[in-house]
Amino acid sequence: MITDSTASLPERTAKQWDISVVPVQVVVGDRVDDENRYDRDDLLRRLRDHEPVTTQPPDPGAFFWTFQDAVSAGATAIVCLHISSKLSATADAAREAAQQVGVPVYVLDSGTTNMSLGFAAVSAARAAAAGAPVERVMSAADGRIRGSKELIYVDTLEYLRRGGRIGGAAAAIGSALSIRPILTLSGGEVAPLTRAPGTKRALGKLVDLAVEHAGDATVDVAVASAEVGDREHRIAGELRRRIPSLGDLTLVQGSTVIGAHVGPGALGITVAPSQ
Numbered sequence: 001m002i003t004d005s006t007a008s009l010p011e012r013t014a015k016q017w018d019i020s021v022v023p024v025q026v027v028v029g030d031r032v033d034d035e036n037r038y039d040r041d042d043l044l045r046r047l048r049d050h051e052p053v054t055t056q057p058p059d060p061g062a063f064f065w066t067f068q069d070a071v072s073a074g075a076t077a078i079v080c081l082h083i084s085s086k087l088s089a090t091a092d093a094a095r096e097a098a099q100q101v102g103v104p105v106y107v108l109d110s111g112t113t114n115m116s117l118g119f120a121a122v123s124a125a126r127a128a129a130a131g132a133p134v135e136r137v138m139s140a141a142d143g144r145i146r147g148s149k150e151l152i153y154v155d156t157l158e159y160l161r162r163g164g165r166i167g168g169a170a171a172a173i174g175s176a177l178s179i180r181p182i183l184t185l186s187g188g189e190v191a192p193l194t195r196a197p198g199t200k201r202a203l204g205k206l207v208d209l210a211v212e213h214a215g216d217a218t219v220d221v222a223v224a225s226a227e228v229g230d231r232e233h234r235i236a237g238e239l240r241r242r243i244p245s246l247g248d249l250t251l252v253q254g255s256t257v258i259g260a261h262v263g264p265g266a267l268g269i270t271v272a273p274s275q
Helices: 011-016 040-048 060-072 090-098 114-129 134-146 158-162 168-175 199-214 230-242 256-262
Strands: 002-004 020-022 025-028 031-034 053-056 078-082 105-109 149-153 179-186 189-197 219-225 246-253 267-273
Touching: 002 060, 002 114, 020 060, 025 040, 025 256, 040 053, 040 256, 053 256, 060 078, 060 090, 078 090, 078 114, 078 134, 090 105, 105 134, 114 134, 114 149, 114 219, 114 246, 114 267, 134 267, 149 199, 158 256, 179 199, 189 199, 199 219, 199 230, 199 267, 219 230, 230 246, 230 267
Parallel strands: 002 020, 002 078, 078 105, 219 246
Antiparallel strands: 025 031, 025 053, 149 179, 149 267, 179 189, 219 267
């Protein structure tokens, strides 16, 4: 099973389920490099100082060698699950590389990112580890994605506007007074969901929405942020207390690629059906 670094998968989880993670690239000045080669604190400082930090898909060569490693390990087919094609051309790079590999490669556009993508990759990897055929592996990923919800708090929509991930009209939502926007992913794109006055109320609303989406179903939840601190632990504790049928609850240090687009201070909650 292969995914990309915007899945925000903890390293231990990727290793546990034998998931190969291809890093998306970050661009700072003249430097273009894999996101895991940058110092996270330095990138966050640059974002806070409003220095230009952009991103681009992995080079197809990175996918080619990842595919070759899988073939060398005995893979007779490869499932590759990636960030929404409306947010990144990562899946296109994987498809280009797949044409040069001697086994079938199934490249799937997840239509999402962050731990909705990560949870789906884990579900697919579990199915593969159990000996499921390729169709069942892909179905496991699809089922997890369809039931997942991404909820995202941001201090400002300016970073998303600059990166072209949200329009200027939508970005104006958070420009008045201390209004804080809450976003989601819809149709593979970032979309405004609601808003609240002030950070404290907005984060409270974010938790309310996560609890509402969970309902009485058994769900796995991830809390993702560029920096995991007291705020994230407090929110995780509230989710643990309020969601009646909670499976796994994970605090995740989110992808810096995502951080470059949502800005420092952003926090995401992923709610996914347990499998």
